Amino acid sequence: MLGERPGTMALKSGYNEMELKFIAKSGNEALARMAIAALIAPYDPTLEELDEIKTAVSEAVTNAIIHGYEDERGGYVTLRAVVEDGVLSVTVIDQGRGISNLDLAREPLFTTRPDLERSGMGFTIMENFMDELIVESSPQKGTTIIMSRRLGSVHDPSQLS
Amino acid sequence: MLGERPGTMALKSGYNEMELKFIAKSGNEALARMAIAALIAPYDPTLEELDEIKTAVSEAVTNAIIHGYEDERGGYVTLRAVVEDGVLSVTVIDQGRGISNLDLAREPLFTTRPDLERSGMGFTIMENFMDELIVESSPQKGTTIIMSRRLGSVHDPSQLS
């Protein structure tokens, strides 16, 4: 969704966006966390805010890697993040196996991989650590996670009105 | 250049790749540096290796932002990085104003922006801190910087042969 030329609006200090695409292998969840941390650092998040956002992103990316692609089928994960009007929106996309029963998947403690000692808490944590969570998924096509959270300290003065 | 499905080869521990796209605004050079640092961290680079690579990437990205887009015309910068067989390859792409005289631009101390107190050392530093540097540019179309460097500690055992 990154276009070719953002307007000059995009250069207002408060606005930023990035898209990070990487291969679905264990270890790259750390890359995703670092990128999100670097993106929101200029907005002076509290340590807890930063930790919670990194955790939510880590959950979504880990799921894409281990459930979406089952860690070995290969594929790419895309992490998009936008900060606009003091709100961080994060989208995590995979083209993996998808989720057949979304309501069940989002239940606390539900996991299809008890063999991997998964806790089934990923979606619950994303929900609790972010303000909003949307999950879209089609079996065999992939999964898209959209989550957003208002950042505590809004540096764009236009937000104070 | 990131395709839709890397083969399982791509999942060999030594291989990794990422693509980061972000808006051309001052401050995002730090984002690019963090992403490169996170990508190469698992290869246990020395502190100096890490510093030099971050510096070279910072030079290329800063140039894209301040020369390519002149910091205010807007646009996107793409940072691609691949680690394969112990060699890091980095590509930095902008669709900005381009460079008309490449030989002149690459000369040490040459800068078109003395008003910004630029030192004209960017290309010289990229050349010295990386093993290889290729610059491609077309006026009004943009600039692509391709640089590579062998990482000191190669963790993929297949590299030892």
Place this chain on the structure above:
Amino acid sequence: MALSIMSERHGRVMVSRLVGEFDQQSAVLVRDTLEQAILVESIDHLVLNLSGLTFMDSTGIGVLLGRYKQITQRGGRIVVCGLSPTIARLFELSGLSKIMIIAPSEEDALQVLGVA
């Protein structure tokens, strides 16, 4: 490696300090190290000091729950300490705080187990 574990024995109690990032990539290391201590070295109780963690997500919850099951099956206990606010919230949300003993410090944890 983004995570390291330093362990020391106090008789039948093992204290393990986790330092770094506890995520999917480091999960195997934590599982194997603690499983070895519980099943092979036959420790009775485990103190987990998490104060050195700079990150933990639900992967860690699953791994800790797995060890909790193993050690309680043998009649032992796990005491955790050094939780950051965010890790404490993970414990709350997952219910781990309802089954595991959480102590403010390593010293307190050892006291709970009757050591030190």
Place this chain on the structure above:
Amino acid sequence: MALSIMSERHGRVMVSRLVGEFDQQSAVLVRDTLEQAILVESIDHLVLNLSGLTFMDSTGIGVLLGRYKQITQRGGRIVVCGLSPTIARLFELSGLSKIMIIAPSEEDALQVLGVA
């Protein structure tokens, strides 16, 4: 802000410690702070302690060169100290090491200028 500057006066000498990342984004802050000291507060000499820098690229070279010109024009000197190996290489490559005095520590730098 990814960079902060802490300065203190020793008579006509100012010591400035740069802490953080010295790049295109922080360049204006460094330039303005040092320019103010040189042109308005009329210091004679400048000691720049770079030991707190976690990053610096050629942007920093340009900014330091600009201040070098301003202060030498007024008959003053710049002494830099605390260079990391990579920053030292930047000084070499750009020729900055041929025109600026580089001291191993802040104390040495002050001694060079006859202070302390």
